[in-house]
Amino acid sequence: MALHGKGLLLAALMCSAAPAMAQQRVLTFNSNASDPAPRAMFEQLAADFMAEHPEIRVEINTFDHEGYKTAIRNFLTADPPDLITWFAGNRMKPFVDAGQLLDVSDVWEENGLKDSLGSTLSSMTFDDRQWGVPYTYYQWGIYYNKEAYAAAGVEPATDWEGFIANCAAFQEAGIDCLTTGSKALWPVAGIFDYLSLRTNGYDWHMQLTNGEIPWTDDSVRAVFAEWEKILPYTTANHAAIDWQDAVANIVQGRAAHYVMGNFAVAAFRDGGMTDETLGFMSFPTINPDIPRAEEAPTDSMHIPAGAKNPEDAKLFLAYIARPDVQTRINEALGQLPVNSEASVGDDPFLQAGFEMLSTAEAGIAQFFDRDAPAEMAKAGMEGFQEFMVRPERLDAILERLERQRQRIYAAAQ
C-alpha cells in the first residue's frame, strides 16, 4: 500500500509537470564508456548539458566497450540513436561510405572548430566534409620501470643505438627489455607504428596505411629490419597474454619497457607503481633526419544519419567541442583535450604527453587500426605478430600483406 501511495504521489507530480514535459526534446546517446570513470564522466556531461538546456533530456545507453564495436552496426541500421561515440580516421570510414553518419560540417563552420580542433581536422574529414567531433585523445609512447633501470645499471637513452645497448644490459640482468601482450593483436600495432614513423617518417607511414606503398617494398623491409634488432629482447610468449598481463611484467620488474597508450597508467598505478617508479618517454630516434611524429588516437562523437533529433544532437556536438567542456571531460578521463584552448590536467604523464604531442613537428598519427582500413589493419596486425614470433618468415608475410593490399584498396576505389 505504501508503494501504491508513492505511485500516486509520483503521478500527481508528473501531472503538474506535464506542460513542461510535453515540450521536452529527447536525445538518445549510445556510449561505449563501460568502465566506471568514463561512464561517470558521460553521466556528468549529460547532466551539465541538461542544466544548460533544460528543454532537452539526454538518455544514455551504455554498451560494453568491446561489444560496442560490433553492436554499432546493428543499431545504426536498425534503431539509430541521436548520438554515438566512435573513433576517428579510417575507423569511421565504412560508416561514412555507407551513408550512416550525418555530415556535421556546419557544426565545425559555425563554431570555428577548424581552428580550435585543427589538430584532428584531417582525421575527421572525408570528401571535404566533417563527420563528427573529437572530444579526447591520448598519447602512445614507452612506459618504463625506473627500478629496472637501476637494477640493470643503465640510463634511459633517446636514440635507437643507445636503446638497443640498454636492452643488452637488461638481458644481462635477466630483465626483458620490451614487453607486450599480443593476444588481442592491437598492442603490436603500436610498436610497428612507432618503428615506421621513426624509420621512414610520418608522410611515408600515411602513404603505407593509405595503400600507396607495396608491402614488399624495401622501405617496408627497413622497418622490419629495425624491429628484428629488438626481438631477442622482447618477452617470449607474448602471443598468449593480454595487454594487462604484460602490465604485470612491468610492475613486477620482470620487464623494463612497454609501448602503450596513456590509458595503461591507471593499470600501472593499480599494480602499485608510483610517479617515482614509473617513467614515460617518447619512442627513441632511429633516423635523426626524420622529423618527429607521435601517435595519439582520437575518440569522437557522431550523429547517425537516421537520428530522430539531429538538431539537438548538433547542439550537443557544439557543446562538447567547447574548451571548458573539453577540460572537464578530460580531467575526468585522465586524457588530453583536443581543443587547443582547453587546459590539460596536472597528472605528470598527461603533461609529458601533451608536451610531446604539441612539439611533434611532423604530425600525429591515429593508430594502425584507425589509419588503415579495417581489413588491412587486421591482416597487418596478424602479420606483425607472426613476424615477432617467426622473423624468418618475413618474406612470406610481406607477400601475403601485399596481396591483401592489392585487393583491399582496389575494392575501396
Added chain:
Amino acid sequence: MTPLPDPEAQIAPRKRSRRRSLTPWLFLAPGMAMFAVYVLIPIVQSVWVSFHDWDGLGQMRWIGTANYSELWWDDAFYTSLRNNVIWLALYMLAVPLGLMIALFLNQTVRGIRIYKSLFFFPFVISQVVVGLIFSWFYAPGFGLLYALIEWVTGSGVALLADERYVTYGIIAAGLWPQIAYCMILYLTGLNAVAPDQIEAARLDGAKGWRMLWHVVLPQLRPATFIAVVVTVIGALRSFDLVSIMTAGGPFGSSRVLSYYMYEQALSEYGYRMGYGAAIAVVLFGIMMIFISGFIWKMWRDEKGQ
C-alpha cells in the same frame, strides 16, 4: 486376403479422409514454419549473400563466384580447414573415453551418484568457463601445466602461443566437457543393457574385452550413434573455445571455419559479409556430408523395423 473395411470410412468416407490427411499437416505447421524461418530461409539467404560483395551496411554488389575463387587461394582458409579436420579426428576420442568412464562408473557402490555427478560436472559449466580455466592452466608464468613442463624439462611451453600446439591445446579443453557428455549418454545406455544376456554370455565363458565387444557394445549401438552424431557436430561448430582461448591466434593458426567466418563477417575488423557467407556455405557443405549420412542411417534403421 482382403483387408477388413474400416467401419468409420464407410460412414463419411471423403470428409474423414480429407480431415485425416489435413490433420498431420496442421500439427506440423508451427514447427515447419519455425524451421523455414530460422533454418531454410537463412540457408538460402547465406548462399545468396555469398555471391555478393557486401559490407553489411551499404549496397550489395553481385560478384558471382569471386568469393569462392578467393577462398581457393586463401591460406587462412586452408589453415582453418585443416584445423577443422584435426578437431573432427581428435574430438572423436570423446566417444571411447566417455564409454570407458561410463563402464567404470556403472557399478553399485555407496555414493556412486556423487561420483557420476562429479564426472558430469564439466558438461554443466559453460564453454566460456571451460575456456578460461584451460587458458589459465596453460598460461605462461603462473599456469599449472606451464609450471609442470618447466619443472620437468627446464623450460616452459606456452601452448596457446605456439602455432604447433595451439589447436591441440584447445581441443584438449573441448574434450573435457565432451567426454562427460558421451559418458552420460553411455550411462543411460548401460541401464538398458539386458542383464539376462550378460548372464548368458557369462555362462558361455565370455568376459573382459570379448564380453564388451560382442555382448555389451552391440546393445549400446543407439547410444554410440547419438554420441558420434553430437561429437561430429560439436567438432564442426567449435567456436566458443577458439574465441575465448586464442581468438584464432597466434597469427590465425588456431582458426576453424566457423571462427574464420565470424572474423570475416562480424568481428571488430570484419566487414565482408559476402566472404563470410561463402565460408559458411563451405562449412554447411561439409556438415551436410555428415548429416545426410546420419539421416540416411536413421532412415534405413527405421525402414528395417
